[in-house]
Structures are given as structure tokens and as C-alpha cells.
Amino acid sequence: MIRRFYVHNFRCLENFELPVSGKSSVLLIGKNGSGKTTVSFALEILQRIARGTNRVDNLVKPKDFSRGRKDVPMRFEIEVELSSQIYEYVIAFEFPEGFKELRVREEKLAVGGKPVYSREAAQVHLAKTSKGKEAEFRVDWHLVALPIVQEQSQTDPLFIFKQWLARMLILRPIPALITGDSEQETLEPNSQVTDFGAWFAGIVGYAPAAYAKIDEYLKQVMPDMKDIKNPVTGKDSRSLVVQFSSGQGSLLVSLKDLSDGEKCFMICALVLAANDAYAPLLCFWDEPDNYLALSEVGHFVISLRKAFESGGQFISTSHNQEAIRRFSDENTLVLYRNNHLEPTIIRPLSELQVGGDLVDALVRGDLEP
């Protein structure tokens, strides 16, 4: 669970801290352009580092500095609690005069307050561990060290943190691009979930019992669904097919031919199964209510909130009144920006004076910190 997430000088996020500590589910609301999705982009940078992208230029560009302010470092700090252990990761980028791309200015990973490694520019200091000696080495300052530093085992805090970060689910699905075809397995889907087939295969391969969770949820939302098959369609390739049946007979439908909303049900089923199979997960879902019928939205949101009550953390954004109503003041954060030249401000809804109905206040555009 995230205890602290701090971003500075990245797009509209300046001296920005996301107050989600201790909350199993959180809703971000605010006008278009207020910075909700940018929070997910910031998290995604850390996720991509953990997934192996270490060239700084492939993570952030000079245009990502807030208002082009290149003389101030861009900074990301995350503090998470995993199995009662506190992990703190810091990375700062800078863009010195004459450089063509950003470089690492500072990087640090600490566990329980003790550094695993720290770094300034190219110089990395690896702390002494029970199994290894203290070490100093240099890394190209255009490369992030986290993916490079070798973990010693699967119980190594470095491995545990990196795996948690890599498995974060940052979701902005585009159902029209989801086909259900796959050539491999993954537990690390991309944000558009175009690798849904590989994710499905990955979860079921990793924890076969997860299929029961997927099946249970999908049969609630699509009572005529019988099962999901993932037949081989070529050398190393598979394609998901959903079977529906009723008293009138049965029907096989390729996943790619499901409606956009039904594909979102599928994604929700995998999120629930993933958090069950390898919790704790962080799931950031940007507007999960997109593509859903109004009668479905509340149940969809409650299913996700409920699943993360027992572990992990669910962060959502929404403009949908049904989704907004299924969160409460204590777990709703309001993001606000005066204009494009000013940074995002974030406040808990419970600290704001909302005159009357919240949804009406949002419609009127009256919700300002």
C-alpha cells in the first residue's frame, strides 16, 4: 500500500503529494485537465522502470518539465508498505545545459529506513548486506540503476519491491484494441490492456485457481456465460473465446467481438483475480466506468472497492455520478487547477465545503479547494 507518493516538476504536478496512505480505495475527481490522469502517468514511470525500461530518455522527455522549467530537477518519490516493511524509492532527473536528453541526478532505494543503494549522477553506492559487501560502481547517468542492480534471491527486498512496482496495474483500457489473441503470458499488462490474452494466460498459468475467481465474477455480470476457452490458433498463439449458453442453445464468441462494456467486465475479472492470486497489488484505473451502462457502474465500482478491502490499493478517477456516489467523502480526493500555468492542487473532499448535492456541485463546477 502506498504511504507516500510525491512528484515535483513533472507536467502539472509541482510539489504534489498524493494523500492515499491507509486507504484501500480512493477516487480522484476534478475537471478535465486538473491532473488526474497525470498522476497515473507519474506512477507509470516508476512501473516502467521496474519493468526494465532504464534509458531515461525512454521514460521522461524535456517537455515533461512543468512549464518547461528545466533548471529544476524532476522528482518522483514513493513510499510503500509491503508485508509490514517500508520501502522508499526516490529518483530525480535533471537536464543540464548542453545535454540532449535528461539524466539521473539522484536515486535511492531504502528498506526499513536502511539504504539498499544510493546514487548521485553516475556514482552508485551499494550498501552492505548480510550476504554481500559494500560496493561502489559507476553507471551511465542516462540509465536508471533499479533495473540493473542484481537482486540475490526472491526474498531480497530489492526483488520484492521491484516485483511489486512492476506488477502495478495502471489501466486506461481501449476495448476496441483488445482482441484476446496472445503469443505469450504476462502478469504485467500494458495500460491499454491490448495484451489482455497474454494477461489472462499469465494469471491462469501462475495461479490456476484464479480461473474460479474470474468465472465467479463474470457469471454474476453475464449470467449466460458458460466458460472461457483459450484454444491454440497457430504456432505459439492462442485466442480467447467466450461460450454463452441458455435454454435456447449455446454460442461461441471471440473475445474481440464482445462489446466494449463486456471487455471491461473481463478486465475487472482479471483485476479481481490478480489481486487474489498475488496481492497486494496497486491498481490505478482511469475512468473504469467508461463504456458501462449506468445500471452497471455502481456494482462495478463496489466490486473493485470490495476486492481491495482485504489487501492492495485501488485508485480510480471518474466523472461519472454513479461512480462518484459509490465513494465517500473520506476516500474522495479533489484535484483542481486554476489554469494551465498553475500546478495541480489536491484536497480531500472531506475538507471542502460542498453546498448540497456533490454531483450538482460538480455539474455547476463549484468544487474548488
Place this chain on the structure above:
Amino acid sequence: MSVNSHQPHIFVLPEDRANSEIANGFLLNGEVSTHRIQVLGEAGGWHKVLTHFKSQHVSQMDRFPKRFMILLIDFDGRGDRMAEAKGFIPDHLSSRVFVLGAWTEPEDLKRANLGSFETIGRALAKDCREDTYTTWSHDLLRHNSGEIERLRQHVRPILFP
């Protein structure tokens, strides 16, 4: 999934956001069959709950005989509120409509250290699930006992199968 109107289900009509948040907490209880209950939009006042119920929901309850409704209102310390609310419920629907709420207002439940609205909702659901009165017996909630008994008889099997 959305509720199946042809199967037993419950609609909750809350007076305001505070009551809606209590309902959220209730839904978050792990044992509640959330696909059988739908929390509707906030009516904007206890009287509006009743008038909205009468104008919008009575005919739909006639149409869907497996529908139950919970009207979630504040009692504002008024001993006559329950009778007034019941006056809006047609006799033939009285067994399927329930009136619940804080004796004064939900904010007083918070002030009484029962926790956030969601926490209160979770606790009330736990009571319903476990057939206990730990939270329902609080001074600000015990006036609901008659309705709770009816709910346990008719609604509990739907929400906690």
C-alpha cells in the same frame, strides 16, 4: 451486474450523501450479495425521499413484485416521523418497504464515535449478517428495531444467501 428486476432485489433510496455513504459501507461488507442491491441517487431531504418514492417507485414496485425498498431518512428527533413516512406507503406494499435512519441525523452517529459513515455501514451489515444488535442497539439507531426485525425476515435471505 445490474440487479435482475425479476429476481428478489433491494433498492435503497437515501435522503442525502451521509446516508448514501452509510449504504456504501454496508455494500462493502464482504458477505453482501451486491448484485442484489442498488443504492439510488440521493433524494435531497427526508420528505423528498417520500414524495419521490410515491411518484416514481410505487408503480414500479407494482410492476416488479420481487422488489423491496429501503427508505433511508433522518428522523430529526421526531417521534412522528415513522408514522408520517408510513403514510406514504400504500398498504399493499407495506410488507416490501422499510423505513430506516438515524434518530437525529447521521452526523450524530459520527459524533458518537461510531466511526466514518462507511465504517458505520460496515458495522450495520455485520450485525445483519450475524444476527446481532451491536450497532443497531445504539441510542441513535434502536428506534429501527421493528423495521430491522422485518428486514431480517424478508431481506436478509436476499442479501446474505
